Amino acid sequence: MGAAVESDLRSTTTTPTPHSIPQTVDIEKAESQPSDCDLNPEIPPVFPYDNIKDMTGNVARIGTRPSDNTNTTSMVLVPVGIKNEDNTTTLKCHLPGQPRIRLDEQNPRSHRDTLSDYLKENHLTTKLDGMFKWMKYVFVQTPSFLHIMSLHHQYAHDREVKIDEHPCLHLVWYYERIYVKPVPAYFYCAAFWRYIANVHVDVYRACLGFMRSYYFLIQYEVDFALACEKKLIPKKSNGEFPTYEEWCDFIEPFSKVRDVQVPKRYHYGELRLSRLNMAAAFFRRKLAFFHIYPQWGSFLTHSLGPLLTIFAICSVVLNSMQVSLQALDSDLPEDHSWPKWKAASVWFPIVVTILIAVVIVLALSGVCIMAVVDLYSGIRTRRKKRAGDEKAGKKTHGVIW
Numbered sequence: 164m165g166a167a168v169e170s171d172l173r174s175t176t177t178t179p180t181p182h183s184i185p186q187t188v189d190i191e192k193a194e195s196q197p198s199d200c201d202l203n204p205e206i207p208p209v210f211p212y213d214n215i216k217d218m219t220g221n222v223a224r225i226g227t228r229p230s231d232n233t234n235t236t237s238m239v240l241v242p243v244g245i246k247n248e249d250n251t252t253t254l255k256c257h258l259p260g261q262p263r264i265r266l267d268e269q270n271p272r273s274h275r276d277t278l279s280d281y282l283k284e285n286h287l288t289t290k291l292d293g294m295f296k297w298m299k300y301v302f303v304q305t306p307s308f309l310h311i312m313s314l315h316h317q318y319a320h321d322r323e324v325k326i327d328e329h330p331c332l333h334l335v336w337y338y339e340r341i342y343v344k345p346v347p348a349y350f351y352c353a354a355f356w357r358y359i360a361n362v363h364v365d366v367y368r369a370c371l372g373f374m375r376s377y378y379f380l381i382q383y384e385v386d387f388a389l390a391c392e393k394k395l396i397p398k399k400s401n402g403e404f405p406t407y408e409e410w411c412d413f414i415e416p417f418s419k420v421r422d423v424q425v426p427k428r429y430h431y432g433e434l435r436l437s438r439l440n441m442a443a444a445f446f447r448r449k450l451a452f453f454h455i456y457p458q459w460g461s462f463l464t465h466s467l468g469p470l471l472t473i474f475a476i477c478s479v480v481l482n483s484m485q486v487s488l489q490a491l492d493s494d495l496p497e498d499h500s501w502p503k504w505k506a507a508s509v510w511f512p513i514v515v516t517i518l519i520a521v522v523i524v525l526a527l528s529g530v531c532i533m534a535v536v537d538l539y540s541g542i543r544t545r546r547k548k549r550a551g552d553e554k555a556g557k558k559t560h561g562v563i564w
Contacts, residue, residue, distance in 0.1 A: 210371050210424040212360040214416040218351035219409040222400040224259050226354045230272060240278065240358045242266045245400075260348025260397055279363065285347075286369045291331040292427040294439065297446040299545075302438040303537040306544050307555055308372075308422065310432030311379040314386040317341055324393055330369070331428075332453065334376060337436035346377060348397035351413070365426075372429025374417040379432070381410070422548065476519060483512030 217223055222245055230237040244252040258264040264281050265274050298304055311334065317324060322341045327333075333344040349355045350370070359367040381387050381396075387407045390396045398404050405413070422430045436453060443452040455461075490508035547555035 206421050206423055208423060209360070209364065209367075210420050212353075212356045212367070214419070215353055215356045216413070216416070217353045218399060218405055218413045220399055220401065220405065221351045223352040223354055224255050224400065225266065225349065225352050227358050238358050238361050239272055239275065240266060240355070241268050258349050259352060259400070282359065282363055282366045285328065286330050286366050286373065288330050288369060288426055288428040291439075294442055294447070294452075295427050295431070298438070298442050299541065300538060301445070302442045303534075303541045304431055304434055304438060305537075306431055306541055306548070308375065308425075308429060308432050309379065309554065311376055312433070313382040314380055314389045315383065318389075324389075324395075326393060326395070330373070333373065334380075334433045335436050335439065335453070336433055337455065341433070343380070343393075343395060344373070345393075345395045346374070346397055350374065351397065351399065368424060369426050369429070371417065371420045372425030374414065375420045375425065375429065376432070378414050378418045381414070476523070480516050480519060483516050487512045 224243055224245060226241055226243045227238045228241055230239045240258075242254055242256045244254040246252055254268065256266050256268065258266060258278070258281075261281075264278055266278075267273050295304070299306075312320070314324065321339055322336060323339060325340050325342045326345055327342045328344055329342075330344060332342040335342050356367070356370075359370065381390055384407045387396070387410055391404045396404060396410065436455075439452040443449040487509050490505055493505065544555045
């Protein structure tokens with residue numbers, strides 16, 4: 164049984180190529196928005212999956228073979244038996260690292276729909292991709308995949324790494340937290356990349372962008388140690404984490420992935436949840452993109468806070484005006500210091516009102532200046548990326564020199 168699968172694998176390793184994928188796929192139309200990336204015709208729209216190799220020391224438990232004899236480019240994912248030291252064969256009929264997703268060697272097409280739904284649900288960012296067209300000029304995010312801090316630098320910003328499997332929350336941050344999606348164990352298998360590159364091009368592009376983000380998340384050995392501690396990196400088939408050298412060899416091909424080869428979401432790096440929530444409220448008529456505290460009490464606390472601040476300011480101004488008017492209408496004796504007290508009662512509320520107005524103007528001016536700076540930075544970054552500048556958008560994170 165295992166020999167038959169291995170022969171099928173050998174017969175198909177050279178048949179499916181990146182050229183077998185339809186080159187007429189309108190990537191920009193599929194994302195319903197213009198591209199921010201360079202339009203160099205020399206860059207293939209689909210990243211060659213032959214560049215992606217198996218993780219060193221990992222025994223692949225899955226393989227591919229043609230789903231039928233009439234179409235050699237149609238593939239199915241099948242389990243592969245592993246020989247043990249006692250010459251017995253172990254066959255695990257599930258996706259590596261995800262026993263809920265079954266694979267069948269005898270009838271591999273029986274679980275194709277379940278596998279397809281799982282891959283789309285856990286890797287596609289379609290809903291998030293559609294929001295960026297609204298965020299070019301309002302609630303601007305930095306349009307650069309280089310805008311990703313390494314893991315150890317996240318802690319320097321006092322951010323706590325929160326693990327979440329939802330693809331749309333990957334690298335979304337909110338004050339002292341950032342959400343990171345862990346790497347699945349089946350990413351260690353080159354057969355998986357060959358399968359999705361030929362069967363699920365949209366999933367393939369999303370996975371490429373996801374792995375490219377990890378190239379910037381893990382830049383030093385201390386980042387790798389933190390990733391292993393947080394279980395962001397899966398263990399190999401022998402139950403041990405890869406070494407830092409093995410990880411670098413595995414992740415290196417993803418550094419060559421370009422923006423035109425990934426979905427819109429991965430043209431960006433880290434995303435602010437506060438801006439995503441505002442964009443969802445204004446343009447999608449949703450309460451929020453993601454509720455950290457899905458309770459009405461927490462939602463009202465955050466929503467009513469600015470309204471209560473405005474109400475308090477208006478109350479102070481109105482009370483100041485009332486005090487001034489009462490001081491003007493009052494008849495005080497002309498002797499002693501009453502005239503001076505009346506003048507102070509008239510002008511002090513006016514001074515308080517003027518100070519409140521100055522503070523509000525300065526605050527609004529600061530917000531407007533920051534918005535203009537973000538807008539200008541976004542437009543400049545997009546222009547540089549269209550001109551072919553791969554380093555566009557790269558900047559220091561909170562470092563003043």
